[in-house]
Each structure stands twice: as structure tokens, then as C-alpha cells.
Amino acid sequence: MDANTSSSQTPSSCFSSPPGSSIFAIFTVTNLLLLLPLSTFILGFGFLRWRKQRPAAMNPLDVFTFHMVVMELFGMSSSVTCFTGAYKNHQNMVKVGCNMFAITSCVKMFFHVLTCMERYMAVVHPLTYRNLSKSGGVMIRNICVGFVWFLLAGLIALRLQMGNNFNMILFFCNLVLSLIVSSFCNISVVRVLNCAGPGEEVANAGKTDTIKQKALVTITAIMAVLLVRFSGNLICLSLGSSHVLSSYDTCVVLTSGVWFCLPSSYVLPLLFLHRAEKLPCLKYNKN
Numbered sequence: 001m002d003a004n005t006s007s008s009q010t011p012s013s014c015f016s017s018p019p020g021s022s023i024f025a026i027f028t029v030t031n032l033l034l035l036l037p038l039s040t041f042i043l044g045f046g047f048l049r050w051r052k053q054r055p056a057a058m059n060p061l062d063v064f065t066f067h068m069v070v071m072e073l074f075g076m077s078s079s080v081t082c083f084t085g086a087y088k089n090h091q092n093m094v095k096v097g098c099n100m101f102a103i104t105s106c107v108k109m110f111f112h113v114l115t116c117m118e119r120y121m122a123v124v125h126p127l128t129y130r131n132l133s134k135s136g137g138v139m140i141r142n143i144c145v146g147f148v149w150f151l152l153a154g155l156i157a158l159r160l161q162m163g164n165n166f167n168m169i170l171f172f173c174n175l176v177l178s179l180i181v182s183s184f185c186n187i188s189v190v191r192v193l194n195c196a197g198p199g200e201e202v203a204n205a206g207k208t209d210t211i212k213q214k215a216l217v218t219i220t221a222i223m224a225v226l227l228v229r230f231s232g233n234l235i236c237l238s239l240g241s242s243h244v245l246s247s248y249d250t251c252v253v254l255t256s257g258v259w260f261c262l263p264s265s266y267v268l269p270l271l272f273l274h275r276a277e278k279l280p281c282l283k284y285n286k287n
Contacts, residue, residue, distance in 0.1 A: 014251035015098050021086035023255040028079045031262070036076065038269050039069045045276065060118050060141050061218075065272040067145050068111040071152070072265055075104035099159050102167040105261055107152045109178045112222045114144055115268065119215035120185035124192055168237070175230050182223040189216045218271055225263035232260030
């Protein structure tokens with residue numbers, strides 16, 4: 001296979017090829033077996049918690065996680081549509097499913113960004129955070145969540161008018177933005193980790209340090225999975241765009257990039273289970 005044929009391959013076209021469809025099928029089945037039960041449990045657990053307390057009293061981190069889980073379910077249905085279209089050789093199903101999956105995969109990163117910003121505000125600007133928690137915070141949170149869903153719908157509609165490179169450009173722009181925000185939040189939290197911030201009392205220093213450490217763990221975990229996603233997809237795209245691979249190998253490399261999305265799909269659900277003390281691999285102090 002010559003270099004020109006290899007370089008003409010795109011991630012979307014590779015989903016219909018034999019190697020690409022096989023890799024994406026394994027990815028889809030893996031996601032269904034792992035993420036679907038996890039998402040169902042989190043939504044069920046969250047619904048039971050929601051019935052016991054007022055919606056305004058819910059942890060913002062939990063709200064972001066619930067919405068991301070719903071968006072993950074939407075992304076899973078899109079990946080199933082793409083896989084089914086490839087299996088039946090139905091190009092319209094492949095196009096619709098793959099584009100919706102790609103855009104959903106991009107937009108859900110905003111829930112990572114919102115989580116980092118929430119922890120940043122709680123640690124770096126505690127007085128402002130407390131005031132917002134008492135008045136206006138819920139409205140701001142709901143506006144942010146609504147904007148993310150509006151953005152998803154808008155980008156899906158915009159994709160119909162754009163070229164084949166739209167998904168890739170959108171993906172890396174969102175990923176770079178998410179990395180910049182999470183890195184800024186991480187550095188800011190590290191700077192104040194061992195310093196008494198405004199509004200903190202000496203008697204509460206130990207509790208405050210614990211809050212800061214938990215915030216740092218949350219932001220660092222998010223930043224780490226985003227960095228893995230960025231590095232892995234950048235390597236796959238660079239290799240796929242080179243002139244040294246055959247068409248078959250190019251599709252294998254480009255389609256394999258979807259596997260680097262998995263860690264970012266699981267980080268918020270696992271952090272939620274950790275906050276709820278429901279991770280089976282850890283022992284929690286019930287006292």
C-alpha cells in the first residue's frame with residue numbers, strides 16, 4: 001500500500017474498515033460490560049440519595065458526575081450505532097453514530113473542567129465559595145450544566161455543516177483547554193495546601209488540610225487521565241498521519257486511539273464511589 005493511500009485515511013473512514021471496525025467493536029463491548037453497570041449503579045444510588053435530601057443540598061461534584069454518566073450513556077448508544085452500522089455496512093449509521101460518539105467524547109470533558117473549578121474555588125477562594133453555597137451557587141451550577149448540554153446539541157448540529165476534520169480539531173481544542181484549566185487548578189491548590197487561607201481558623205486547620213488534600217487528589221486524578229488521553233491520541237494521530245504505514249496499519253493506529261478515552265470516562269464515577277465509600281477495593285472506617 002503506497003504512502004498516499006495511507007495518508008488519506010481518516011479516523012471516521014477507518015471505523016468502516018475491517019481492522020477499525022474490529023477494534024471499535026471490542027472497545028464498545030468493553031465499555032458496555034464495564035461502564036454500563038457502573039453508570040447504572042451510580043444513577044440508582046444518586047436517585048436514592050436525592051430522595052433523602054433537598055436538591056440544593058447535593059454535592060456539586062455529585063451533580064457533575066450524574067450528568068457526565070448520563071452523557072456517557074448517550075455516548076455508549078452512539079458507539080453501538082456506529083458499530084452496528086459498520087457490521088451491516090450501513091454508511092449513514094456509521095456516520096451518525098461515530099460523529100455523535102466523537103462529539104460526546106469531546107463535550108463530556110467540560111464536566112472534568114467544572115469539577116476542577118469547583119474544587120479550586122472551595123480551596124483557593126473559600127469565602128467566596130461559602131457565600132455562593134448559601135445563595136446563587138445552585139443557580140450557577142445549573143447554568144453551567146445546562147450550557148454543557150446546550151453545547152453538545154449545538155456541536156452535533158454544527159457537525160452536519162462542517163468538514164471531516166471538525167471532530168479532530170474540536171477534540172484537541174477541548175482537550176488542550178481542559179488540560180490548561182486542570183493544570184492551573186492543580187498548581188493553585190498545591191500553592192495553598194500548606195498555607196492558611198482567608199476565613200480559616202486555627203482550630204479547623206486539620207480539617208481544612210484534609211479538604212485541600214482531597215481536592216488535590218481529585219484534580220490530579222482528572223489531570224492525569226486527560227494527559228494520558230492527550231498523549232495517546234497525539235501519538236496515534238502522528239503515526240497515522242505519517243507516510244510510513246500501510247492503509248491497514250494506519251486504520252489500526254487511528255482507531256486504537258479510542259482506548260485512551262477509557263480512563264477519562266471512569267475517573268469521575270470512581271471518585272464518586274470513593275466519596276460515597278462504596279469502592280469495594282478499599283476499606284473504609286465506618287466510625
